[in-house]
Amino acid sequence: MMNHSAIAAIACLVLAAPALADAEGTAxxxxxxxxxxxxxxxxxxxxxxxxxxxxxxxTGPSGHVQLLFDDQTRLVVGPGSRLKIETYLLTGSGADRFAVNALGGTFRFISGNSPKPVYSIHTPTASIAVRGTKFDLTVGGGQTFTMLFEGALTQCYDGVCVDLEDRCDIAVTGGGLADLYGRSDERHPPAAAKFPLPNIQAAFLPDFRVPGAQACLTASPDTTGGASVTTTETGSPQVRPSPQPPELPLAEPTPQPLPQAQPVPLPQRRVP
Structure with a gap:
């Protein structure tokens, strides 16, 4: 027969069980x-x-959700999107592992208090490693686009990786591409049009907004209309403006001789 102490211990475990099943995030x-x-x-x-x-x-075509997790990580699931929470292991004030699968649509990620290596984001055409960051993500049409606002991240697919380190950098993977578009790249503006969240972030709570995000949707004033891409020894693409033809000195005009005045014949008078 159980004594009162054993019964009390079992009761405590039963009462504590719901706490183990607490949700990891809140809308x-x-x-x-x-x-x-x-x-x-x-x-x-x-x-x-x-x-x-x-x-x-x-979310539906006009819906969106702002999710706050226990480690203060913030996620926005934009209109017409699907996101699966795969793993979330919380210890203390941070997570041991935090993995999500962005299945399709548009998203915003703002890292929280957890060590950056614990974050991993997957899409059908990308695996993204976060290094302390704020970025938007668009998944669809067999490709994954990311736009960096703050921090850095690495986006990989099929063994090829692209590093985003500068504000407004855009990476694309999938569809036979693995490339980086700096803001001075002529391909940047059409790729930036794939990110709708900067234009609707006024509807978000302040902590889910990125100041100046809309500026990344416009062309850089330094854009010259043409660029060539080179690869460094580390394999990171760099954008280099196309060379401009040198200015040639203007030719000095050749002086032309003034026309010589011709004598005008006087009319002849007849003497009677």
């Missing part, structure tokens, strides 16, 4: 329609809804 901003699916169960998301490992967050 702190929601614009309908948005939902979270775990297995066969689907939940319409509202402000205050919990999200956990294994959940897939889906």
């Amino acid at each position: 702190v901003g929601v614009r309908p329609d948005a939902s979270s699916q775990s297995g066969a169960a689907e939940l319409v998301l509202v402000v205050g809804s919990d999200v956990s490992v294994g959940d897939t967050v889906t």
Whole structure:
């Protein structure tokens, strides 16, 4: 027969069990329609809804969700998007591992208090390693585009990696491409058009906005309209402006001789 101490211990374990199943993140901003699916169960998301490992967050064409995780990592799931939370292991104030799968659509990632190597983001055409950063992500059409706002990250696919280190850098992988577009690259503006979140971030909570993000959507004033791409010894592409033809000195005009005045014949008078 169990004594009272044993019964009390079992009761404590039972009461503590829900705490082990606490959600890892919370929807702190929601614009309908948005939902979270775990297995066969689907939940319409509202402000205050919990999200956990294994959940897939889906938004409609005009919906978006702002997710805040326990380590202060912030994620935006933009309109018409799907994101699966694959792994989240929290120890103390940070995570031991944090992995998400951006299945399609547009997203924003702002790292929190966890060590940067614990973060990993996967898409159908990219694996992204975070090195303390803020960036937007667009997945679709067999390609993955990232735009860096702050920090640095590495984007890899099929054994080829691209490093983003400068503000407004854009990387693309998939569809036979693995490339980097600096802001002075003529390919940057059409690629920047694939990122809608800077234009709608006024609807986000302040901590989910990136000051100056819209400036990355416009062409750099240094853009000359042409560039050549070279590869350094480390394999990182660099953008170098196309050489301009040298200015030739203007030729001095050749002086022309003034025309000689011709005598004008006087009319003849007849003497009677």
